[in-house]
Amino acid sequence: MRAEDVLAVVVSYNGLHQTRQTVDALRGQVGHVVIVDNGSLPESLAVLQSLEREAGTTVERLGKNYGVGYALNLGVRRAKEMGYSWLLTMDQDSVVDRSMIQAYEAAIERDPEVVCLSPCVIKNGRKEEAANGVVGYAITSGNLVRVSLFDQVGLYDEGFFVDCIDFDFSLRLRRAGYAIQRVSNAFMQHQLGEVREVPSFVNRYYAEHSPIRRYYMSRNFMYMMERYLFCFPAFILKLAISHVLLLVLIAVYDPTPLKSYRAIAKGIWDYLARRDGIYLERPR
Numbered sequence: 320m321r322a323e324d325v326l327a328v329v330v331s332y333n334g335l336h337q338t339r340q341t342v343d344a345l346r347g348q349v350g351h352v353v354i355v356d357n358g359s360l361p362e363s364l365a366v367l368q369s370l371e372r373e374a375g376t377t378v379e380r381l382g383k384n385y386g387v388g389y390a391l392n393l394g395v396r397r398a399k400e401m402g403y404s405w406l407l408t409m410d411q412d413s414v415v416d417r418s419m420i421q422a423y424e425a426a427i428e429r430d431p432e433v434v435c436l437s438p439c440v441i442k443n444g445r446k447e448e449a450a451n452g453v454v455g456y457a458i459t460s461g462n463l464v465r466v467s468l469f470d471q472v473g474l475y476d477e478g479f480f481v482d483c484i485d486f487d488f489s490l491r492l493r494r495a496g497y498a499i500q501r502v503s504n505a506f507m508q509h510q511l512g513e514v515r516e517v518p519s520f521v522n523r524y525y526a527e528h529s530p531i532r533r534y535y536m537s538r539n540f541m542y543m544m545e546r547y548l549f550c551f552p553a554f555i556l557k558l559a560i561s562h563v564l565l566l567v568l569i570a571v572y573d574p575t576p577l578k579s580y581r582a583i584a585k586g587i588w589d590y591l592a593r594r595d596g597i598y599l600e601r602p603r
Contacts, residue, residue, distance in 0.1 A: 328394025
């Protein structure tokens, strides 16, 4: 693999200058950057317009929010159309290290059969302990995927809209007999939720999110449990424990805990009603 073999897709939604930081860090490391914008407000669109004038960058304006899965799948299609063999998926709130793709190149040279690579993530300024080797899942941001893999395991699930999309793709990949390789010297800064000072042992399970994100997290977890409980029971059990702990921590740390609990309940209700896609207020 060479840098020019990689297309990066950056999912954008009201990212303002965060999106520029994400794209600037990728510049020179990949062959091309496609920014897929999910209907941002004018201030963010102005940033995208300036990025579009720079070489090696394309902006796809969707005009409305179709969700993370839809945006990623558009990136897959563009990678195929443009003849790229690798796709790097990125959130707008992640910044890769200047040598991340080079570290990925070295990993692929060591093992040419690898199909999916994940970086060492520095979350909200805290570096995770990581070693080279197989991992259970890869978060969407910083994930390098061989484009041909999508023909075998399918595209990202657009019904999730946001949250659990990476879990679902990772487990489908594993179910198909492939492995996810973490590259310990490939570093990426990633912001998870709103930055909030909490004890270090709490930080592993709690991040501040809006009630609407709590809705998606709870609803999509229920779908994950339905799909994968019997294939990957240990993974789903760990995820379930995290969700139970989160319910407790929301009461202590969330600025609007009652709104969060109502959103979580609504997510479970919509799962039982077999609803997916974007959250919609429905008449009572």
